[in-house]
Amino acid sequence: MSLLVVGLSHRSAPVSVLERAALHPDAQTKLLQDTVAAEPAAEAAVLATCNRIELYADVDKFHAGVAELSTLLAQHSGVGLEELTPYLYVHYEDRAVHHLFSVACGLDSMVVGEGQILGQIKDSLARAQDLHTAGRLLNDLFQQALRVGKRAHSETGIDRAGQSLVTFGLEQLAAGGEVGDWARGKRAVVVGAGSMSSLAAATLARAGVAEIVVANRTAERAERLAQILAEADGTDVTARAVPMESVPVELTRADVVVSCTGATSLVLPADAVAAAVEGRTGVPAAIPRSTGPAADGGVRPLPPTSLGTDENCPLDLSAAQAGFSVMGEAAVAGMDAATLEQHAAWVDNGTVDRREAARRAPEADAELIAALAATAAAVGRIPERRRPEPAAEAPRPAPVLFLLDLAMPRDIDAAVHRLAAVRLVDIESLAEASADAPMAADVDQVRRIVSDEVAAFGAALRAAHITPTVVALRTMAADVVAHEIARLEGRLPGLDDKHRSEITQTVKRVVDKLLHAPTVRVKQLAAEPGGAGYADALRTLFDLDQEAVAAVSRADDDSENSKNRGPA
Numbered sequence: 001m002s003l004l005v006v007g008l009s010h011r012s013a014p015v016s017v018l019e020r021a022a023l024h025p026d027a028q029t030k031l032l033q034d035t036v037a038a039e040p041a042a043e044a045a046v047l048a049t050c051n052r053i054e055l056y057a058d059v060d061k062f063h064a065g066v067a068e069l070s071t072l073l074a075q076h077s078g079v080g081l082e083e084l085t086p087y088l089y090v091h092y093e094d095r096a097v098h099h100l101f102s103v104a105c106g107l108d109s110m111v112v113g114e115g116q117i118l119g120q121i122k123d124s125l126a127r128a129q130d131l132h133t134a135g136r137l138l139n140d141l142f143q144q145a146l147r148v149g150k151r152a153h154s155e156t157g158i159d160r161a162g163q164s165l166v167t168f169g170l171e172q173l174a175a176g177g178e179v180g181d182w183a184r185g186k187r188a189v190v191v192g193a194g195s196m197s198s199l200a201a202a203t204l205a206r207a208g209v210a211e212i213v214v215a216n217r218t219a220e221r222a223e224r225l226a227q228i229l230a231e232a233d234g235t236d237v238t239a240r241a242v243p244m245e246s247v248p249v250e251l252t253r254a255d256v257v258v259s260c261t262g263a264t265s266l267v268l269p270a271d272a273v274a275a276a277v278e279g280r281t282g283v284p285a286a287i288p289r290s291t292g293p294a295a296d297g298g299v300r301p302l303p304p305t306s307l308g309t310d311e312n313c314p315l316d317l318s319a320a321q322a323g324f325s326v327m328g329e330a331a332v333a334g335m336d337a338a339t340l341e342q343h344a345a346w347v348d349n350g351t352v353d354r355r356e357a358a359r360r361a362p363e364a365d366a367e368l369i370a371a372l373a374a375t376a377a378a379v380g381r382i383p384e385r386r387r388p389e390p391a392a393e394a395p396r397p398a399p400v401l402f403l404l405d406l407a408m409p410r411d412i413d414a415a416v417h418r419l420a421a422v423r424l425v426d427i428e429s430l431a432e433a434s435a436d437a438p439m440a441a442d443v444d445q446v447r448r449i450v451s452d453e454v455a456a457f458g459a460a461l462r463a464a465h466i467t468p469t470v471v472a473l474r475t476m477a478a479d480v481v482a483h484e485i486a487r488l489e490g491r492l493p494g495l496d497d498k499h500r501s502e503i504t505q506t507v508k509r510v511v512d513k514l515l516h517a518p519t520v521r522v523k524q525l526a527a528e529p530g531g532a533g534y535a536d537a538l539r540t541l542f543d544l545d546q547e548a549v550a551a552v553s554r555a556d557d558d559s560e561n562s563k564n565r566g567p568a
Contacts, residue, residue, distance in 0.1 A: 007054030
């Protein structure tokens, strides 16, 4: 059996794909159950965070395992296999161990060095244990990963290489300024009361915000978090809990909003954010797309166009920044399906033929060619064709509302990026910003720790692989000793207890001494790379029964599983 991981992360897939492939708790449970029910897999664990979805399994066939795990990921994520496959990565055996240890140390995180991943790995292991899908291999692997991650954080300065995703996000909102200076005195709304939202609330409280409003679908959790914030030492923040239905009202008073829920649909649509901004500034905030049904139940009309050359364009062109292409990819970001279809039809119908402006009469072309020839004759060369100066972007008004979306799938409509007086930072923009973030020198030291720990784990795994064979050998030797002592008693019936015991102990010592050196040496050899064959050699040399070896392995696995599951 061998370790296999199939997954995708912010390093292999765009955020739009990660968002669609996100697995909710129920989907993770079903995925684990279906994985261990599949033929190639004996154990399974899922590591699902805001920027990665990974399925770990102990498989007996590599190619069949990759095919099965990829198919299961596609089925349970709802993303077609053909679409998902280009973004999947596969790690096997030692490479899979190296990958998880790197993840545990924060080396593979969007913000290098962040420590929240350790809690997520712990939750992943606990879920697999509760569902009885983690056996000896995955229990040992994930527990060792947690130890490696803690070692990296305690022995190195990897914490200095990066911050939590929350801190990094707040720094992006502060646009390079000190978070404390930017946050001081602001009013904040935190949507959600899970671990990430709680960390965001505590970080904002330490940064000096004046008020924190916590909204959550479960009122008790929101109230508990608000109480903890209000009673925390070292802060002077007012905290209160509100129901989710009150979020639109609270937006009109808020300066900062952090959202991280497990919702499957948008928590803050663009029109709610636009209404909050209008309530703060008194200036309507344009939403560059259809915002859904109107109050009378019909379809809300699309905003009027402002440029006569783009008639019937379904975008609000007055909100478009300079250089914005109404036909480009950026134009359709955040559109709902109906508007996207209308935009595609508008482009396809070509209400304005953009090629017409490029067409010239033959006479005009002849004049240009003659002028160019005259210039070349006069100066001896053809003049450079200079690129046009880039158009200056229209300045955006200073933000009055700052939003941080840490959810996957997203809580806040991506169309909010194009609203005036709003700054939105989400997982996608964090991924772009983190790509240029500097890495600390301690990262190299952590990489060495990971390499050492991978080698040690592999050696222990290979040594453990031969242990059932060694146990079976010693069991066989003990049976031989017992059989020969029984024969001796038959041949010497008058042997007294004292002499019988002395003879028995002597024979056992001889057998133990004969087996000691070979069994110790074979464990050492088996722990080295390529040492898997020593177990087969031992079974062949001593003619050990394969079923006896398998029985020892099953007994060990049952004992390990019982220990990890705890009392029923």
